[in-house]
Amino acid sequence: MSSKTTTLPLLLSTLLFLIQLNVSAGQAAVKGAYWYWDSGLPASSIDSTLFTHLFCAFADLNADTYQVTVSSSNQAQFSSFTQTVQQNNPSVKTLLSIGGGGGAALADTFAAMASQPDRRKSFIDSSISLARSYNFHGLDIDWEYPSTTTHMTNFGTLVTELRAAVANESQTSGNTALLLTAAVHRSADYYTINYPFESISNSLDWINVMAYDFYGSAWESSRANTGPPAALYNATASQINGNAGITSWIGAGVAANKIVLGLPFYGYAWRLVNADDHGLFAPADGPANAGTDGSMVYHQIRDFISQNAAETVYNATVVTNYCYSGTTWIGYDDTESISAKVSYAKEEALLGYFAWQVSGDDSNWALSQTGW
Ligand SMILES: *[C@@H]1O[C@H](CO)[C@@H](O)[C@H](O)[C@H]1NC(C)=O
Ligand SMILES: *[C@@H]1O[C@H](CO)[C@@H](O)[C@H](O)[C@H]1NC(C)=O
Ligand SMILES: *[C@@H]1O[C@H](CO)[C@@H](O)[C@H](O)[C@H]1NC(C)=O
Numbered sequence: 001m002s003s004k005t006t007t008l009p010l011l012l013s014t015l016l017f018l019i020q021l022n023v024s025a026g027q028a029a030v031k032g033a034y035w036y037w038d039s040g041l042p043a044s045s046i047d048s049t050l051f052t053h054l055f056c057a058f059a060d061l062n063a064d065t066y067q068v069t070v071s072s073s074n075q076a077q078f079s080s081f082t083q084t085v086q087q088n089n090p091s092v093k094t095l096l097s098i099g100g101g102g103g104a105a106l107a108d109t110f111a112a113m114a115s116q117p118d119r120r121k122s123f124i125d126s127s128i129s130l131a132r133s134y135n136f137h138g139l140d141i142d143w144e145y146p147s148t149t150t151h152m153t154n155f156g157t158l159v160t161e162l163r164a165a166v167a168n169e170s171q172t173s174g175n176t177a178l179l180l181t182a183a184v185h186r187s188a189d190y191y192t193i194n195y196p197f198e199s200i201s202n203s204l205d206w207i208n209v210m211a212y213d214f215y216g217s218a219w220e221s222s223r224a225n226t227g228p229p230a231a232l233y234n235a236t237a238s239q240i241n242g243n244a245g246i247t248s249w250i251g252a253g254v255a256a257n258k259i260v261l262g263l264p265f266y267g268y269a270w271r272l273v274n275a276d277d278h279g280l281f282a283p284a285d286g287p288a289n290a291g292t293d294g295s296m297v298y299h300q301i302r303d304f305i306s307q308n309a310a311e312t313v314y315n316a317t318v319v320t321n322y323c324y325s326g327t328t329w330i331g332y333d334d335t336e337s338i339s340a341k342v343s344y345a346k347e348e349a350l351l352g353y354f355a356w357q358v359s360g361d362d363s364n365w366a367l368s369q370t371g372w
Helices: 003-025 072-079 081-086 104-114 117-133 149-173 197-203 242-251 298-308 335-347
Strands: 030-036 053-061 093-100 138-143 179-184 206-209 259-264 266-272 284-287 295-297 311-315 320-325 328-332 352-356
Touching: 053 081, 053 104, 053 117, 053 138, 072 081, 081 093, 093 104, 093 117, 093 179, 104 117, 104 138, 104 149, 117 138, 117 149, 138 149, 149 179, 149 197, 179 197, 206 242, 242 259, 242 335, 259 335, 266 298, 266 320, 295 298, 298 320, 298 328, 320 335, 335 352
Parallel strands: 030 053, 030 352, 053 093, 093 138, 138 179, 179 206, 206 259, 259 352
Antiparallel strands: 266 284, 266 295, 266 328, 311 320, 320 328
16 A cells, blocks of 8 residues: 555544543643742733643631631732733633641641532632632632642542542533542652542542652751752652652552642752762751741842852752852752653653742743743
8 A cells, every 4th residue: 555545544543642632631731830928029920821730829827717808908009910821821821729738737728528428528618618708710729738648548538539429510600520630749748648549530630749848958858968959760769759659659640630739839049068079968957047947049040140150950869959159059940840740750651740839930931942
């Protein structure tokens, strides 16, 4: 057979196959970012053309009523968030993110809320009505973290009930169902306590895997040596890295196309013990600026590099960037690391990637544009 006679059917079947793929995936690739109300970046300044989904962070959880609320000082910017970011990109979708890394008290409130049916109902009803009245396209649960087997079971019940309520609301209102996502730990367990994989798979559109904060300069566990804060591959035998976490989620049975990889738009600065010993895991003495948590956002790191003519290194083996000048050493993700992680997400057929958080990027959106 000549190639000419086979070309057309081949093209057609390829096209049909691609259409099927797209339908079965259900959800197109996610290029997401969180926006945080206190970051200093007005929502109107986000280049929303670079994203498919933007997460508005954070709505609060009332510790007495278990209702989801937005503080009065945030109401104006949260209620106009969707309209604001859609001005430059009418197809960008928005999700109201609930909770966040607010510490032990917030985590306790989540646990108390999820433990009883009437409290879960308060959470579910109030979050759906808030999302609709502010024109969000979805809800994102940031419970950091469910940390006992009971918490995990209740988290599963919560997302199952939330999905049922969202489906019911969509049917009654005639509106497209709200998207449902959750920000989860880097791995499928929280220090050996497994997430409720089946409920997550059945009830959430996807999970945002927080594949960062593996090493930090202010933490007891990692202040004595520099470290790659969000390495993709193992830098030590500890196996704390993005790939190990993603692999654990897939191994637990959560489909790759429900997994979105987190990218940090920030890093951590250590103080080197010896300015001449400046590699990965070099001896250090806590954060470079005493009294801080050592974190610096990407544009601050770029400013530090240019102001101090710092040396910059990309380590492609573990996938991290770092820079140093004098006794200051900063581990972070620059365009090389972000690009390698985006390629990884595509190779692993993940649903996409998200950034925490968009205001960390530089004035040229260098990270947000990389590999997107
Ligand atoms: C479904 O939605 C309707 C209208 O909002 C409400 O009255 C009803 O209780 C809901 N049912 C369930 C099972 O959530
Ligand atoms: C990258 O980091 C690893 C882990 O510390 C190290 O073994 C390797 O030599 C580094 N590679 C380069 C090119 O510096
Ligand atoms: C790093 O991970 C790879 C693959 O998971 C493994 O083969 C290797 O032994 C690990 N290296 C260290 C130092 O743990």
